[in-house]
Amino acid sequence: MQNAIELRGLKKRLGNFVLGPIDLTVPRGCIVGYIGENGAGKSTTIKLLLHLMFPDEGEIRLLGKDVQEFTPQMKKDIAYVFDDLYLPEDMTLNNVQNFHRKLYGQAWQDKTFADLVARFNLPDSKSIKHFSRGMKMQLGLALALSHGARLLLLDEATSGLDPVIRDDVLDILLDYIQNENHTVFVSSHILSDLEKVADYIAFIHKGQLLFMETKDDLMNQYGIASLSEEQLEELDDMAIVGKRPHQFGVEVMLKRELVPSDFELEKVSIEDIMVYMIKGKRK
Amino acid sequence: MNIKIKNSSNDPIYLQIKNQIRDAILNGELETDELLPSIRFLAKELRVSVITTKRAYDELEKDGFIHSVQGKGSFVAPQNIELMKERFLKKIETNITEILRYAKLAGMSHDELIEMIKTLESEHAECD
Incomplete structure (x- = not known):
């Protein structure tokens, strides 16, 4: 089966920051959440995927093809939504639609776009500089979904x-x-x-x-437990992913398989996993 | 068919889905050869991952409750209800034997045990 995204040894240096080398495979038909701190490299990865930035090393394949070999016609297969629209502010909905109709040619779907615009209740008389932040994102999403793309990339869109x-x-x-055949790759801080x-979570x-x-x-x-210092002492060090000590005890995120089975653990959220892992690395 | 996902439950979500579909099949709410919702549609409606619904269906198929036809979907498999009942009776028997063992250890009388079953039963009924 063809993968939606394949990254092999992807590397990019930007000043002091180095992204990668990253190896990652995203199967078709799923939603992948791409999470990490500010400055972890999420947007850089997405820019590399879109060929808005070029890698120093490595290979990027989208929908089975090397991005370097993408022709302008093939770009309709990839859609993206950023945190802003990046369109001239004086455009109205109609202008935006005409522009995209020319941009995508035959791939452009008037009806899909009209349906989404109606679903979002977007005003057709206003120029987009008067759109709220939410309306801009909705327009971005409507545009992204109206040219038959098979891969949708969202960078902090919501x-x-x-x-x-x-x-x-x-x-x-x-x-x-x-x-x-559709795949979504979404970078986001809003983990709930x-x-x-999401089907998969990728953590950078x-x-x-x-x-x-x-x-x-x-x-x-993983699971979370509230323990006393003494209880913590008894645990296998390998089981502890991260901890938050406070005046009255300690909260720890643990690997379930490494703690006794009668140990009471609470469920974790993705946010817990991200926070405890990053803080665990700081110690 | 109703499917309720409880985040507070200790059972993973795939198991909650699996058990509720299994129950619907066993109590006849879902009939033999009935087409089940697609894994993608079910995931969308319940707002869970496609991997979760797929796992629930895979396990239902492994246990013989449903069968999948490539390109057509998943269907309720014919159930041998008698066989099922027999299996459940076996399970009950094993569990009761264990309960009796514990009751003896705890020094519980027969009446106390019956009383406990009744209490739990009424609590369980409230939860449903």
Whole structure:
């Protein structure tokens, strides 16, 4: 089966920051959440995927093809939504649509676009400089989904938006992957969204990919416990992923398989995993 | 068919889905040869990962509750209800033997044990 994204030894140096080498494979038909701190390299990765930036080393294959060999016609297969629209602010909905119709030619789907615009209630008389942040993102999403793309990349697209709009976005992403040839790769800080819908979580830290795992396995692997210092002493050091000591005890994230089975552990969230892992690395 | 996902449950989500579909098959709510929702549609509606619903279906198939036809979907497999009941009776027997062993260790009388079953039963009914 053809993979949606394949990265082999991908490396990019930007000043003092080095991304990679990253090896990552995203199968078709899934939603991948790409998480990490600010400056971890998430946006750099997405820019490299879109060929807006060129790697120093390594190979990027999207939908089975090397990105260097992508022709302008093939770019319709890839869609993206950033945190801003990057369109001239004086354009109205109509201007934007005409522009994209020319950009994508035959691939452009007037009806899909009209449906999404109606679903989002976007005004057709206003120029986009009068659009709210949420409306801009909705327009970005409508544009991205209206040229038959098979891979959708979102870079912090929903950050700064209210929970209701984010919820709508989740619905749209879930609709999108009803087609098993469609794939979504989404970088986000808002991890509760990803917790609901992502199939895989890829975690990048200081330019290095720490893991990519199915969300279910990931969340079953760890547990959180509140312990006393004495209880902590008795545990296998290897079991401790990260801890938060406080005046009245210590909270720890543990690897379930390395603690006794009668140990009471609470479920973790993706946010817990990210925070405890990063803080665990600092010690 | 209703499927309820409880985040507070200790059972992983795939197992919650699997068990509820299995129960619906066993109590006849889902009939033999009935087409089940696709894994993608189920994932979308329940807002869970496709991998989760796929795992639930894979396990239902492994246990003989459903069968999948490439390109057509998953269907409820014919169930041998008698055989199922027999299996459940076996399980009950094993568990009761264990309960009796523990009751003896704890020095519980027969009446106390019955009383406990009744209490738990009524609590369980409230939860449902």
